[in-house]
Amino acid sequence: MSGSQQATESDRYAGRRVKRVExxxxxxxxxTFVDDVVRPGMLHVNFVRSPVARARITGIDISEALALDGVHAVLTAADINPHVHEQWFSLEGRHAPDTPRPPLAEGEVRHVGDPVAMIIAQDRYIAEDAAELVIVDYDQLPPVVDYATAFDSSELVHEAYPGNLVGQIGGRPMADLAPTFDSAPHVVSETYHQQAYCAMPMETRGIVTEWSPSDGTMTIWTATQSPHEVRGFCARLLAIPEHSVRVVMRDTGGGFGQKVLPLREDMCMMIAATKVPAPLKWIEDRQEHLLAAGQARHEHGEARMAFDDDGRILAATIDHVQDAGAYPSPNPVGSGIAVGLIFPGPYRIPEGTFNSRFAFSNTSGRVAYRGPWQFESVARECLLDVAARQIGIDPVELRRKNMLRRDELPTANCNGMPYSDITPLETFEQALEILDYDAFRREQEQARAAGRYIGVGTCTYVEPTAGASALYGxxxxxxxxxxxxxxxxxxxxxxxxxxxxxxxxxxxxxxxxxxxxxxxxxxxxxxxxxxxxxxxxxxxxxxxxxxxxxxxxxxxxxxxxxxxxxxxxxxxxxxxxxxxxxxxxxxxxxxxxxxxxxxxxxxxxxxxxxxxxxxxxxxxxxxAQHLMLWANATHVCTCEVDIVTGEVKLLRYIVSEDCGPMINPNVVEGQIFGGTVQGIGGALYEELAYDDAGNPVTTTFMDYLLPTAAEVPTIELGHVETPSIGPGGYKGVGEGGAIGAPPAVINAVADALAPFGVRISRLPLTPSTIIDLLEEAAQRGAAGAAGAARTAVAG
Known part of the structure; x- marks a missing residue:
């Protein structure tokens, strides 16, 4: 090997299953996680949080809390908020549109769990006791709980945003495609509703802040995905030079997007550290996490597709609405646009457009979560299965007719997104081969004859990775x-x-x-x-x-x-x-x-x-010289549904992934496994639910359900390796599992219940939801039979 040559394939470590050094x-x-950090004289923080979804704050009495032995300070918005200088994120840039984000609630609380005051005490136990002694007078106001009706509500989450509209973005007018839809032999539409759920990392949020007044420097230990983002944000927040801020991130027990950006409690910790003569620690407990760490996925959209007589797609549109909560971080419009842009997915669609709107509500603020645009795959892939049943063609064959082939690349989808170096058809066929799709269909016929209801569902998606954005480029x-x-x-x-x-x-x-x-x-x-x-x-x-x-x-x-x-x-x-x-x-x-x-x-x-x-x-x-690198995958799921109990049992789960050459197959496969399990949880179990008054009703793991090893089958993997135009030909792989899993699971359940005429449009698919769907289908069937009988009599 000459000096100018790189290592030969046999010498290379990349591509090998090297054991993780971690x-x-x-x-x-x-x-060393944040809670392992101990500083001399360190004090502990607990937040007083709003028990109501929306109310004016008419008074705060902190006297009893201050009198409690071991309490060093009780800070409110008047102590914290005036010290905010700038609070924009490097991820978006200085001039990007932003949304309100006060460290502590000021004048009005806007969701249950909204931080109103912070207790600084000798330990967390004393701080929690003191929080019970803070008396906050609330003048309750009608909350905006249902984001889907927020645009028409007379109540405003933020007065500066009429109609509770965070923002709106779209492509060409929907009316432009009306002639195509009007003349198409087949038109299929469905409105899909996805519930709120969230990242749920093993380690909750946590931060230690230590201010040195002698030289005006701040040291921060935090659970974060982006230490330099935290550093820059703190410098701007406090109006101090960046070199005066040091951020230390040792081990972090999961982030999944939620920990990319500093949130409101982090702001409080940064500012409060400059006001007390000791380091401060705040470790979020799980109930706080479920109350205030943020939500994701809460959205719905009407998806429409037009087909010709042969089942080829003529046009596709999506009219999409997303819940931003009260204090989203970052502004959801930036990531939300991807729902519409990528909605065509890996299919040959000549015409298409989209519209996305984003609504404030009196619930926990929206945060990033593994594939923030994931709804596009839910809507598209589930609609394709509906279309296949309506047209009378197998859903696999419908996809084969429309899926992009390697020899058609590079190309751009109908919304202008440039695709290259992807293999959707190859991963699709590989995953079906691993399953032996034809054999499963034969097994399904035999099972139905025996009174068992099994189904198969697929999802094929394309994913932008390593985008050249302000922070990420x-x-x-x-x-x-x-x-x-x-x-x-x-x-x-x-x-x-x-x-x-x-x-x-x-x-x-x-x-x-x-x-x-x-x-x-x-x-x-x-x-x-x-x-x-x-x-x-x-x-x-x-x-x-x-x-x-x-x-x-x-x-x-x-x-x-x-x-x-x-x-x-x-x-x-x-x-x-x-x-x-x-x-x-x-x-x-x-x-x-x-x-x-x-x-x-x-x-x-x-x-x-x-x-x-x-x-x-x-x-x-x-x-990065490229706008983005494209990865793709196909997920295939089989399941059995108990029509008496509504239980869904996953039988097999297959992922065929193309993330380019793998630096370490163990790592790649671990990322796919983890994301897939999160996606399964979103389809079947997880939900951040609120009642009509805006009270969260899933604030413990007794109510917020997560999949365990008992519910998740062995995940079988196939790999297709197509180099990207990026360094080493590598592509990203971190988000894909969470994108592909929900549609595959939904389609498998829908396929299992197809004999009953069940049509799925809402998540999660809990046992009670499935029983309700079966009962609704039975009622439709009875009504249809009665209508047919009346027609026959009239005839």
Whole structure:
């Protein structure tokens, strides 16, 4: 291997099932999470939260709470909110439209769980006791609970937003497509309603803030996906220089989008730290998490498709409405536009358009969650199954007629989204082959004859990953060869279960040509790591690959130049360098190790020619030249439905994924498994539900149900690898499982219940929901039979 060549396939670590370097620490209980952080003299915070969905605050009496032994301070909006300077997110940029986001409720509370005051006490127990002693006078107001009717409500969540409209965005007018729909042989429409549910990471939110008044610096330990976002946000919030803020993120027990951005309690902690002479810690408990950490997925939309006589799609539209809650972070319009833009999915659709509206409501604010645009796949894929039944064609055959083929790429969908490097038809066929679709259909016939109702459902989607947005379009890396010859790679971090430590080490070992055991990764500390966007938007693999490759290329050049000198002044292109050893091509006995090269670079620089660089540390920055990298997958689910109890039992679950070459198959598969289970939970179990007064009714795990190992079948995987135009050909994989699972499960249930005429339009599919659907179908059937009888009599 010449000095200018990268490692051969047999030498490469990328693509191999390298054991996660994090596991030794995490599985032996030696991880460091936010609650493990202890600072001298640290005080603890608890929030007083609104018990009502909407009310004017007419008075707050904190005297009894202040008198409680161990309470150091009780702060209200008057103490906190005036100290806000700027509060925009790097993710969106300074000039992006934003929504109200006061740290503490001021004048009016807008959802149950809205923070009204913060208690600072000796420990959390005292702080919780003190919260019970804070007396808040509320003048209750009618809440806007149902986002679907919020636009027509006379009540306003925020006075500055008439009609409770956060924003609206769309494509060409729906009326433009009326001629196509009017003349089409088949038109299918359905309005799908998706319930609110959320990320539910194992580790709730948490933050420690420590202000140093002597030099005006802030140190923050936090559970976050983006340490540099937190740093910049805090600097803007407090109007202090960025270098005065240090954010440390060690281990984070899951984020899934919810922990990308600082939320209101984080703002309170940053400001309050400047007002008390001690570090502050706040660890959210699970009930707080269910009350105030944010919601996602709550939306509905009317999806329509027109087909010709052969079942080919002529046009598709979606009229979409999304719940933003009271205080969304970020503004939902940005991610919500993707619902309409990607609604055509991986299908050949000549004409299409969309409209998306976003409504405020007196519920917990919307936050990002693994594939925030996921509703487009729910609406499209479920409608395709309805269309197949209406037209009288197998849903698999309907998809085959319309799915994009590899030889049609690159192309753009009818909304202008440019597709390239995707394989929807290939993943579709692979997943069906793994299942043996024809055999399942034969089994289904036999089962129905025996009184058992089994079904199969699919979902094929395309997903934008690693988008070049304001925060996400660039990533940095610093690589240092230490004097010992060991290698440290510094990246921004944000790893919270996605194995970023392991993949960065694999990539660095390959790019430099060193042994993986000699590489370590330093992440999550803004004092020493280069700026980066963190984890989100399925970007970690492609973007860190770009940053590492760009940085390592320059550093490898320095290593080879020094090695050539130490090997007797041979030409650089005669140097072979692999596994940390340099040798002369054709003369392997002439060798010099990386440790020897580093020793010379650092300690014997006087012996080197002037043209050679000394030191072995390089910083580089990768800039994405592409709008986005496209990944795709097909999910196939089979299930059995008990028509007496309404129970859904998943039988088999198959995912065929194309996320490009896999840096580490173990990591890729783990991401698919986790996302798929979350999607199954959203289809069958999870719901953040509210009553008519805006009271949340699922505030514990007795009410908010999650899938367990007992409910989830073994997930079978297939891989199709199509390189992207990005670094290494890699694509993102973090969000896909959560996108593809709900439609596949819904379609499987609908297929199982097809003999009864059940038509699914609302989630989740709990046992009681399924019994209701069966009863409604029976009533429709009885009404239809009665109508037919009346017609016969009249005839």
């Amino acid at each position: 596991d030794a620490r995490l599985l032996t209980g030696r991880g 660039t990533e940095g890396a610093t690589i240092r060869v230490e004097p010992s010859g060991k290698v440290n790679v510094y990246v921004a971090g944000g790893s919270c279960g996605n194995s970023l430590e392991t993949t960065v080490i694999q990539l660095t070992a390959d790019a430099l040509g060193v042994d993986i055991a000699d590489v370590s990764s330093i992440q999550g500390d803004t004092a020493v790591t280069p700026f980066g966007g963190g984890t989100g938007g399925s970007r970690s693999g492609p973007m860190t690959a770009g940053a590492v490759n760009q940085t390592a290329t320059e550093l490898r050049g320095r290593i080879l130049a020094l090695a050539a000198h130490l090997l007797g002044g041979v030409p650089v292109d005669e140097v072979e360098f692999t596994r940390g050893v340099a040798s002369v091509k054709g003369s392997p006995e002439k060798q010099v190790t990386l440790a020897e090269i580093a020793e010379t670079a650092y300690f014997k620089s006087g012996s080197l020619p002037a043209e050679l660089s000394v030191g072995l540390e390089v910083s580089g920055r990768f800039r």
